[in-house]
Amino acid sequence: MSTLKVPDLVPPPEQDAKRLKEAFDGLGTDEKAVTWVLSQRTASQRQLIRQAYQRLYNESLIDNITSELSGDFKDAVIMWTLDPAERDAKMAKEALKKSKSGVKHLQVIVEISCASSPYHLAAVRQAYCALFDCSIEEDITAVVSMPLRKVLLRLVSSFRYDKELLDIEAAASEANQLHEAIKAKQLDHDQVVHILATRNFFQLKATFERYEQMHGSPIDEDISSVGKGNLVSLMKMVILCIRCPERHFAEVIRTSIVGFGTDEAALNRAIITRAEVDMKLIKEVYPIMYKNTLEDDVIGDTSGDYQDFLLTLTGSKF
């Protein structure tokens, strides 16, 4: 479900590294060449290019991107060039620093825990320790207050079974347990957190469907009826990321674009982290949710090399 367009014949990483070095050298930078090379390579190919660049020129590709590009285009290209686990660990760190100013910043941690594979989550936890000299759990404990802390700690610690395997009886029984807790307005009840942080995504989707069949309304609506506040927002985000990650990311992109100005950090995050995951699906649900196509919205709010880069990642160029 990736929108990446990788050519049939991919040049050796040394050749890509050389092309990038030429784009940086001399008067002015050839931004088009940077987009041309990097936006058509998979995550593992990009890491090979980064290594080849370091080997050939004894310089860091990330450092050279930082000094040669600028603005939103620079930020997007750096995010895209980092190893995905390293990138998400850095985003999680930034998010935790800003979390005091709003629960919205914790979105990225929910996305890593609830809309990624268990292998990716494990790699992010490992990268976080390597980069920041403490575990992500320790940072969550230090800056997020209860009850959000309890929920996030369990979510980031999960390692879910990742194949499609359903236990229909368990789905019914756990749908009931979720319903009881929501009725009692106990969204952070141990059992709720346990179910959401332990069960595999297929099982949870079945549980949410069963919930709706048995109790007449979707689980996220019932959560909304508990009231307002950070825990309600967080739990709705968790449910959406598990049930329908493409709708969640369509929402992130739309929110980053509507209104005055653009939230480039959120726009980059959604497009860059999902281009190789489910961008095709995001592009399908987007016009159903918002009438416009995703491309039209991106074109309306961005320009120049930055726009070209994002459109290439979403499969709308080349």
Next chain:
Amino acid sequence: MSTLKVPDLVPPPEQDAKRLKEAFDGLGTDEKAVTWVLSQRTASQRQLIRQAYQRLYNESLIDNITSELSGDFKDAVIMWTLDPAERDAKMAKEALKKSKSGVKHLQVIVEISCASSPYHLAAVRQAYCALFDCSIEEDITAVVSMPLRKVLLRLVSSFRYDKELLDIEAAASEANQLHEAIKAKQLDHDQVVHILATRNFFQLKATFERYEQMHGSPIDEDISSVGKGNLVSLMKMVILCIRCPERHFAEVIRTSIVGFGTDEAALNRAIITRAEVDMKLIKEVYPIMYKNTLEDDVIGDTSGDYQDFLLTLTGSKF
């Protein structure tokens, strides 16, 4: 701190595979050759031999060991030949099956969580999902009752920072929190579980030291004074595995040997899982704790090829 004796010049894995095949073929099995080859290879070398064997003979090395060897020797060689993460996942599964018959069986889960690197624990969780179609957390939830379940779930979900980095103030403050909870007989208090399942091992050792300085007795003694029962046993095991894994494993070996008969499963587990980790330290503390040397105790309770194999792993042969 490994006791493995790997020759300076290790033969290519194909040659080792061939030597093993010859040992199995023909009338009778050459057990000495099996020990000779496998007991002097590291975990990654053993995996290469396993792959070469499969490639050369289109047969599984594990299957051939199973059909050609017998008794305790067979069990030990199989455990040793499996990939360490796969081996520990299988041991955890077995332990959970037996856990109804006593908390002692949960030892192996504490060892994987509290006496292994975070990378190994992550690999075991991954292997568990791949082998058993559910996560280790789901199996713990299904068979272990509260409050042990709560403690084990948090321990197996940890991914601790793995370098030496201490926060002395946090050690003092968390030593106090542990002391308050123990005084109130709340060993499964959220904060206790959180500290033990989140902090890195160096930090926890400092916390336990600070505990003793501030409150006059070691934390495990204070836990014992809470009473008897499964939670007390489990928490003492957790503290020992974190504070001094070599003493824990010395105890596992000694307990497997003393009294009537030998608990070969426990003896194998301790020697095989620790040979490449800290067997040198275990051998040092053993005579201090029990007067006998570890070798003398192993010799007293085992015989033949099985004895030779264990002694080779503990660095006492060849």
